[in-house]
Amino acid sequence: MKVLVPVKRVIDYNVKVRVKAGGSGVDLANVKMSMNPFDEIAVEEAIRLKEAGKAEEIIAVSVGVKQAQETLRTALAMGADRAILIVAADDVHTDIEPLAVAKLLKAVIDEEQPGIVLCGKQAIDNDMNATGQMLAALTGWAQATFASKLEIDGDSANVTREVDGGLQTIKVKMPAIVTVDLRLNEPRYASLPNIMKAKKKPLDEKTAADYGVEVAPRLEIVSTAEPEARAAGIIVGSVDELVEKLKEAGAV
């Protein structure tokens, strides 16, 4: 079985996100980028499937700017076997929308015929939480979202999902699209020897046009704003003072 893992290059989770002057979007110039953390979990799960003998080949795919190559190299260093880069934008500020990404992934699926697709549940930059679901709709495959546990059992998969207030386990027929949640696993480090070896693993470069997919945005970003700065807190000396202050603030 082949496993397909889409990975996205996003602003690093350590970085303080800053809105561009004018509010047209987030400033990505000079900013550290890395693999979407949920996608790292997906890559890790794919490697574990392979290590457990349930998968033969792991293909990582990224859609975006040319620099997403680095993200794919990380996936290869972690343990993916080969990678496909679909260049769909020149400007690092261009975000390819989920529908276009899903269409491109559908085209890759048609070529590669994987048995399962492991996606991150969402990308931490735009938090869309849509690509996996759209891909399921386009392929007509079963979908299991927010996976915190995955067991492959013959031609079906048991997926435990994190739902409001608890867990739900569902059984889906393969091939399937699974989107992964935070608690599924702890991704491994890309080790130095593996990073060196990853330089020699195959990385195919394509463009969106090669697949005949239109990637122009359909959504218009009206504005982007930073959260209001929090007002400084005060330390109160006693319960009476607390009540007093709350009254002043109109909270009680």
Place this chain on the structure above:
Amino acid sequence: MSGSARETIEYDVVIAGAGPAGLSAAVRLKQLDSSLDVVVLEKGSEVGAHILSGAVLDPSGLEALIPDWKEKGAPLNVPVTSDKFYMLGEAGQIRVPGFPMPPLMNNHGNYIVSMANVCRWMAEQAEELGVEVFPGMACSELVYDENGGVKGVVAGEFGKEADGTPGPAYEPGMELHGKYVFLSEGVRGSLAKEVIAKYDLSKGKEPQKFGIGMKEIWEIDPDKHNEGEVTHTMGWPLGGNAGGGSFIYHLENNQVYVGFVVHLNYKNPHLFPYMEFQRFKHHPMVAELLEGGKRVAYGARAISEGGYQSMPKMVAPGVALLGCSVGMVNVPRIKGNHNAMLSGKAAAEAAFDAIKVERSGDELTAYEDDVRGGAIGKDLKKVRNVKPMWSKWGMLPSLALGGLDMWTNTLGFSLFGTMKHGKTDAAATEEASKHKVIDYPKPDGKLSFDRLTNVSFAMTNHEESQPSHLQLGDDKLPISVNLPKYGEPAQRYCPAGVYEVVEEDGSDPRFVINFQNCVHCKTCDIKDPSQNINWVTPQGGDGPNYPNM
């Protein structure tokens, strides 16, 4: 972890640290012989993530290394257009006119740059030439050969538990062996420190001296922005408490670098360098500029200030120290990047000559001769007395005398010979009881910020489950000696608020190290009066994530 579990790989030259020095060496080696195997290891999550400099770049180093840097798109976009120097008083300032300033200080032909971006560009150049560059890989140990010479480094060890034992995701890392190992770790390199001690390389030299440099990037009102403008100040708020001063550089995109350097030989342990910096921004001249603007990033890094007389011997068997791991900053010009680049070039040339005749693992004496006798030595020798004068007579009178000395030095002699620095910065610290406590105004959250808020703008992070990379020789000493004697100055000199003395009701004070906040400036390793703190590398990729610092 025993070495046997580690894979080993052989290179011609192994370079620890992707700053201007290390990257220049890598580029030069491949220019001389494209068949050489050269690797650069960098502890930052990407090249540039740990680079913090001013920076006004004197392009002479780059010019010598990559003469067609302009065509190749080097990010030197903002020529210096004006250069001002002020002595600040609390409410006003006196502009010191340019004419008494010696020609050495002129910034004509220099560029305001982000050295982080310059390094990112240099890494691309190096990779195009075939250098292997691995960011996110800290060099944590040296590997010695049977004769005690350096033959390599250990890099890429991940996943240790807090007690130092391997955790579930443990990766032992690799041994990278080279015919020569270059340590280009910048100021107070952790491996360089080991090499300097092991081979006693500072013998007969003056102690190395340092400053702590703190820096913020601001986005300001376009009406107040003046691309290419360079301003330096001395005086308020440090006054007589410490030497140092500020820099304000207007780069592109309405951004301004605001930085503040405090010389670490200050005596009063109550001094709080970070708060001096914050207070400085309230000077009317600075406040006017920043008001309505936004602080975008914050960081700190020590700067070497010992100059010519403090440079240790820079070669030992199999290893050479480059750039600020030696200490090549021209102090009155606060410039070290050009010399870092020239040193990388010189080391590469010496290694190339040696490897060509099948030498390896010996001392690259030709490199050291080149540094001392060539352009770097010339640059540093002229200004060698400025720093000792500051220490001896204070900054104001020295300005005049230092200026005179630099003038005469440009004519080829000095009235003062070569002055000594005397004590190390750690030993310069005096007892708390001898000095007044300094009262600092509370940050207002607009121009000035509390330390922890600012540290979040260094975007630093450390895997919490690993051992602390700030090692105490004696873990009782901060409370038993430093606290009563010096008021434990670590609470104040650390620009990231890593060290705390926690006194809960009724219980004895405890020394707490929040190593996750560390921004890798190395000040604690330098300034602890008891020399009880040893900075070692945390796992690769940890530490600050600086943007265009």
